[in-house]
Amino acid sequence: MAKLNILTFPDPRLRKVAARVTVFDKSLENLTSNMLETMYAENGIGLAATQVDYHERIIVIDVSEDRNEPLIFINPEFKILNDKSLLSFSEGCLSVPGVTEEITRPDNIFLTWQDITGQRHEEEPTGLLTVCIQHEIDHLEGKLMVDYLSPLKRDRIRKKATK
Amino acid sequence: MRILFAGSPGSAAQILKNLATHECEIVGVISQPDKRSKRGGKNEPSAVSAEAIKLGIPLYNPKSIDEDFKETILQINYDFLVVSAYGKILPSWLLEHPLVAPINIHFSLLPKYRGASPIQSCLLNGDKKTGISIMKMTRGLDEGPVYSLHDHEISSLSNKIDLENELVALTNKILFKSLLAIFNSSQKPLEQDNDSATYCNKITKASGMVSFLEEEAEHIFRKFKALNGWPGLFFHRNGIDIKIHGMAVQAPQNGINISDNFTFSKDGIIIKTKDSSIVITHLQFPGKKIITASDAANSYADFFAN
Numbered sequence: 001m002a003k004l005n006i007l008t009f010p011d012p013r014l015r016k017v018a019a020r021v022t023v024f025d026k027s028l029e030n031l032t033s034n035m036l037e038t039m040y041a042e043n044g045i046g047l048a049a050t051q052v053d054y055h056e057r058i059i060v061i062d063v064s065e066d067r068n069e070p071l072i073f074i075n076p077e078f079k080i081l082n083d084k085s086l087l088s089f090s091e092g093c094l095s096v097p098g099v100t101e102e103i104t105r106p107d108n109i110f111l112t113w114q115d116i117t118g119q120r121h122e123e124e125p126t127g128l129l130t131v132c133i134q135h136e137i138d139h140l141e142g143k144l145m146v147d148y149l150s151p152l153k154r155d156r157i158r159k160k161a162t163k
Numbered sequence: 164m165r166i167l168f169a170g171s172p173g174s175a176a177q178i179l180k181n182l183a184t185h186e187c188e189i190v191g192v193i194s195q196p197d198k199r200s201k202r203g204g205k206n207e208p209s210a211v212s213a214e215a216i217k218l219g220i221p222l223y224n225p226k227s228i229d230e231d232f233k234e235t236i237l238q239i240n241y242d243f244l245v246v247s248a249y250g251k252i253l254p255s256w257l258l259e260h261p262l263v264a265p266i267n268i269h270f271s272l273l274p275k276y277r278g279a280s281p282i283q284s285c286l287l288n289g290d291k292k293t294g295i296s297i298m299k300m301t302r303g304l305d306e307g308p309v310y311s312l313h314d315h316e317i318s319s320l321s322n323k324i325d326l327e328n329e330l331v332a333l334t335n336k337i338l339f340k341s342l343l344a345i346f347n348s349s350q351k352p353l354e355q356d357n358d359s360a361t362y363c364n365k366i367t368k369a370s371g372m373v374s375f376l377e378e379e380a381e382h383i384f385r386k387f388k389a390l391n392g393w394p395g396l397f398f399h400r401n402g403i404d405i406k407i408h409g410m411a412v413q414a415p416q417n418g419i420n421i422s423d424n425f426t427f428s429k430d431g432i433i434i435k436t437k438d439s440s441i442v443i444t445h446l447q448f449p450g451k452k453i454i455t456a457s458d459a460a461n462s463y464a465d466f467f468a469n
């Protein structure tokens with residue numbers, strides 16, 4: 001296993017749109033275990049492949065208190081089931097260090113994904129997990145938390161990052 | 164085409180930055196004086212000031228728009244004064260000095276939402292549509308005649324930050340074209356229909372307080388979206404302000420008695436509103452972590468007992 005380097009804002013590679021995973025082999029298994037190692041080492045609760053410069057639709061997450069429930073989602077997709085149910089959590093991001101921002105997101109989604117053997121799954125996650133999944137899927141679309149910030153804050157971060 | 168720009172916050176800085184990429188000359192920028200930073204240290208310039216410095220445009224940060232400032236500005240010739248959220252009242256001489264017109268970009272479809280919080284207000288009212296107005300500035304509060312209105316559809320999930328970003332993007336798409344049209348065709352603006360004008364006030368901390376029994380569920384939900392980030396949504400109970408971090412509008416349900424104020428269910432804390440009910444799924448006591456409703460049922464049962 002190896003820790004991977006995390007891209008940080010405003011690196012343009014964070015804006016790339018990830019491609020679907022079609023091959024479920026040993027190298028996918030290696031990548032996901034390296035991503036988990038990187039996420040744990042950086043004390044993150046989620047990491048998208050985009051953030052470590054692999055542009056495939058892979059995310060890893062652990063929102064458990066004891067940091068011992070790793071989750072891997074390959075080709076995750078979701079539909080919003082109820083747009084009258086929202087969460088507003090203060091989100092941080094390993095690619096935008098030092099910044100947190102309260103963001104509203106739908107709490108009621110229908111999620112489909114594949115595991116590392118390619119098998120399909122579906123679920124209706126809620127709470128912190130649903131926020132985390134949506135945040136990581138944004139990364140796969142080339143979107144960052146800073147897309148949602150007021151232009152002023154975005155400027156401030158850019159200034160800090162280029163200092 | 165020569166432009167004098169006036170503005171202060173980040174949204175205005177984005178507009179200035181975009182305007183500077185077009186074929187026009189920005190002859191100067193007026194912005195609020197630097198704010199004294201809270202940690203002592205250096206003063207913090209407004210976002211517009213910072214952008215003007217980056218672009219190398221002459222910058223004016225007058226504490227007050229007095230005779231000295233008047234003398235400086237009257238020496239400059241420009242076709243347009245373009246104002247976006249400057250934050251100070253502008254005197255007549257400044258509005259009369261541009262060769263073509265003083266222009267204001269307002270984030271609503273005037274005469275609706277004159278005033279300080281047009282973005283939050285259209286979300287609070289559940290509007291499906293808003294937009295921007297390119298207006299000729301007068302001394303009154305957003306009362307000037309309008310050159311053009313530009314519609315924008317509001318998505319059902321949009322919060323305040325989303326909508327502001329979208330309206331800035333729309334401004335950047337149309338502002339230069341609009342100025343050019345006014346410049347070239349000496350387009351005349353149309354007076355607003357004052358009788359149908361509505362007004363909106365500045366958002367304060369108190370705007371984020373909910374009184375469940377006095378407000379409709381849908382309205383509470385809109386507040387949650389409109390006040391996201393700052394000030395957020397709070398309710399008051401037993402002398403404490405509790406912040407709401409997750410909520411849903413609850414369809415009337417059979418079998419659950421919501422005659423009580425706070426009812427714990429598997430979905431969250433059901434709370435009676437003026438018309439129906441809402442469910443709070445995540446909440447936060449002052450200085451504590453965000454907790455789920457079931458955590459609250461375990462740890463704060465007495466607190467919520469009637």
Ligand SMILES: [Zn+2]
Nearest residue numbers: 092093094095
């Ligand atoms: Zn992230």
